[in-house]
Amino acid sequence: MDRAEVLAKQSKYLTGISNYYQDPVVLVRGDGKYLYDSEDREYLDFFGGILTVSVGHCNPKVNKRIHEQVDTLQHVSTLYPTIPMVELAEKLAEITPGNLQKSFFTNSGTEADEMAVLLAQVYTGRSEVIAFRHGYHGRSQLAMSLTAHSPWRNGPTPVPGIKHAHNAYCYRCPFGLTYPSCDLRCAKDVEELIQTTTSGEIAAVLSEPIQGVGGFITPPPGYFQEVQRIVKQYGGLFISDEVQTGWGRTGKYMFGISHWGVEPDIMTSAKGMANGAPIGWTITTPEVAESFKGLTISTFGGNPVSMSAALGTLEVIQEENLVDNAEKVGNLLMDGLAELQKSHPMVGDVRGKGLMIGVEFVRDNKEPAPALTAAFLEATKKRGLLLGKGGLYGNVVRVVPGLNITPSDVTDALKIIEESLQEISVTI
Structure with missing residues (x-):
């Protein structure tokens, strides 16, 4: 099919689909850090299918694992133990x-x-859960109820017992304060939320270490330590949602929450865990796990092919020292973007950790600038660079390349970003 046929069939036969760009890109091939469209145009991919392609498109080491598994055992369900599933579980515990x-x-x-959430509720015997404003946790009724980001709460969100605390959005502090003189007011406010909007007996707090869809909102030092202290005081568990921050994405550590020195009671992830193979993962302590006595099953959970993809992805991350690479190359990228911020007032904030960086576009007085953001993405696409977008107002560019990019890739991307900023500056 050519490009026009693909778009026509998408319009006719698919629903719930939204595309980036006024003129959607029909992608047909990926190779490492590059993607290619139906007209064989090459793009440097700095979005990775929403932080999912961790170690490059069609990574040969990961694909070798997948091919071998497909030819050996493709599916049996969790009713049977398999070697890939127990191997991965052991690795994750380590x-x-x-x-x-x-x-x-x-x-x-x-x-x-x-x-x-189910584990926390069963273990504590309680039902109420604290989540955070601007957070995103998925598309089921419970996940949308946990989400505090109106564009992604489609339809009713009827699950009761969920309360949303203020997040640590330092650039737009909900209390009008400045770190560190704020004394972590946003974190301390969690206690008043518990005291005034819950029974005082909570099951858990669920938080992304860095809010993904929310626009890579990155809490300051000490934030999660204070949140965890409060949650423990009221008998709840701490759940770290590492769907976007896991697997070395934030540099220095394998998981994002480690930047704050917090050890969660439960952790979740997906996306970059298997470099594009469908997967979800929840891990907890033996004590919490043993409280769960009922039957449950995930037909495709633990699928041998996805398990093998995750094992291959972890091998590449560890063997190639990509956690360290994310930190080092991420610092280069962050420094380059911060330097561009100085000469482009439309760049209101540059934030994040490692290779998870958000660039917030604004007009005067921090007014969100979604139109400028969209124009910027069009300009970078035209020059062969694919980026993401997020934030409550749609005004945050998400810069998230593969963990194995090089300094020269950063140089190429920054050149395109600078040219694109210059192009759209005339529209201000």
């Missing part, structure tokens, strides 16, 4: 922080978060 040891596999981040 690399996760604290006493996280018992894994449950599903198909997506949505399901992983559902399982995490």
Whole structure:
């Protein structure tokens, strides 16, 4: 099919689909850090299918694992133990922080978060859960109820017992304060939220270490330590949603929450865990796991092919020292973007960690500038660079290349970004 046929069939036969760009890109091939469209145009991919392609498109080491598994055993369900599933579970128990040891596999981040909340409720015997404003946790009714980001709460969100605390959005502080003189007011406010909007007996708090869809909102030092202290005081568990921040994405550590020195009771992930194979994962402590006595199943959870893809992805990350690479190359990228911010007032904020960087576009007085953001993405696409978008107002560019990019890739991307900023500056 040519490009026109693909778009026509998408319009006729698919629903719930939205595309980036006024003129959608029909992608047909990927190779490492590059994507190619139906007209064989090459794009440097700095979005990775929403932080999912961790180690490059069609990575040969990961694909070798997948091919071997497809030819050996493709599916049996979790009713049978398999070698790839127990191998992966053992590996995850070795690399996760604290006493996280018992894994449950599903198909997506949505399901992983559902399982995490269920575990917390069963273990504590309580139902109420604290989530955070601007957060995103998936597309089921429970996940949308946990989400505090109106564009992604489609239809009713009837699940009761969920309360949303203020997040640590330092650029737009909900309390009008400035870090560090704020004394972490946003974190301390979690206690008043518990005291005034819940029974005072909560099951858990669920948080992304860095809010993904929310626009890569990155809390300051000390934030999660204070949140965890409060949650423990009221008998709840701490759940870290690592769907976007896991697997070395934030640099220095394998998981994002480790930047704040917090050991969660439950952790979830998906996306970059298997470099594009469908997967979801929930891990918890033996104590919490043992409280769950009922029957449950995920037909495709623990699928041998996805398990093998995850094992291959982890091998590449560890063997090629990509956690360190994310930190080092991420610092180059962050510094380059911060330097461009100085000469382009439309860039209001540059934030993030490692290779998870958000660039917030604004007009005067921090007014969100979604139209400028869209124009910027069009300009970068035209020059062969694919980026993401997020934020409540649609005004944050998400810069998230593969973990194995090089300094020269950063140089190429920054050149395109600078040219694109110059192009759209005339529209201000």
